[in-house]
Amino acid sequence: MLLLNKDDIKKVFTMKDAIEADKEAYRIFSEGKAEVPLRTNMASEKNGSMLFMPGYVSELGCAGMKIVSVFPDNAKIGKPVTPATVLLMDDSTGEVVSILDGTYITRVRTGAASGAAVDLLAVENAEIGALIGTGGQAPAQLEAMLAARKLKEVRVYSRNKEKREKFAQEMNEELKSYGAVIKAVESSDEAITDADVILLATTSETPVINGDLVKKGALVSGVGSYMPNMHEIDEKTLKKASKIFFDSKDAVLAEAGCIITPLKKGVISESDFSGDIGEVVMGTKAGRESDDEIIVFKSVGIGVQDVVTAKRIYDKAVEKNIGTEWK
Incomplete structure (x- = not known):
């Protein structure tokens, strides 16, 4: 299993890469080639929301799950307001092949959503x-x-x-x-x-x-x-x-x-x-x-954005030998 933190991701993945990944994700979603259930959103009693976003993209041979939360009060204690983790799975074995910093992926792929819109519609x-x-x-x-x-x-x-x-x-x-x-x-x-x-x-x-x-x-x-x-x-x-x-x-x-x-x-x-x-x-x-x-x-x-982005990051990290192996 490959562990990829924010610094690892930044070494291999640019905003332009993220925009292309989002465009790919949108295309796959609209072609009906991804399974993307509506996310589950659970309210915390501690003034926050906990969201679970699964997705499966057979075209890329992977599935994934992002666990992301929105806790506004985290800003008061110096923690991210939207902490997240992404799990990437190989669809041929069902194994989790990578755990990625989902907080950074969320920021990049959400920014890239607007980037894709600007690229296509501005x-x-x-x-x-x-x-x-x-x-x-x-x-x-x-x-x-x-x-x-x-x-x-x-x-x-x-x-x-x-x-x-x-x-x-x-x-x-x-x-x-x-x-x-x-x-x-x-x-x-x-x-x-x-x-x-x-x-x-x-x-x-x-x-x-x-x-x-x-x-x-x-x-x-x-x-x-x-x-x-x-x-x-x-x-x-x-x-x-x-x-x-x-x-x-x-x-x-x-x-x-x-x-x-x-x-x-x-x-x-x-x-x-x-x-x-x-x-x-x-x-x-x-x-x-x-x-x-x-x-x-x-x-x-949508969950397919996280899956496609995580897969593209993972592929680049493997190619460049970036990240930490957890055995």
Whole structure:
């Protein structure tokens, strides 16, 4: 069994690798070539959620299980808010061949979900990005949009001024190879005005953007809200959207409040849904058809992403002799 921690993974796997892995996962999912049961979500009595996300991809000869939790109070004690572990299994023997740092994989593959959406659905000449939220998922979201488009500027907003300014300062240094200016701004409105790419990574129960300010041609990707009480995407944006894509329609309609609630209210209907993004990868659904389309992508995460990402990391680690053998 190969043990792979965060540092091991970073040695062999880039954000561009992660974006390609997510696109592969979406394609496999939409082709019906993966078994991906809806995840099990159990509430902890200690103010947290514990989630179990299985998946099987026969095409790659592997299955996997991610155990991931969301415990907001962990931030107070210096622990990850979303700790996770991924188990990778060989489908020919049923053995667990690798245990991977699922906290890092979650960050990378969730960032790569937006990266895949940007790659497939954003305008080609995108120059301005906006990121709402500076939590644990934010660095990967930021890097993903930079890896998918050559942006000149990304505006970052979160409610805590000190935190967003520190984040922008750190990201300007960490991601300087991409050549974009990372700028902390005073409001969500300032962040999204004239932005070509808008990424939302919050667990807010109220919308964090004003759809009136979403310009023609913008892509809005929401990856933060994963429960029925969470509503980071506003109704105006959904009504203005030319297309609405999902990672998995079934998963989104089971979990994401910012789609469930407006659907129940009749603000949008299922006829407004364009399909799953994997269908765009396959070429069976059109993605962006004009530079004026506003496109929304909503993701809650599907198990096949973790399985495909873990398998691609494992293969590279074996090839480069990275990791620790547990015998």
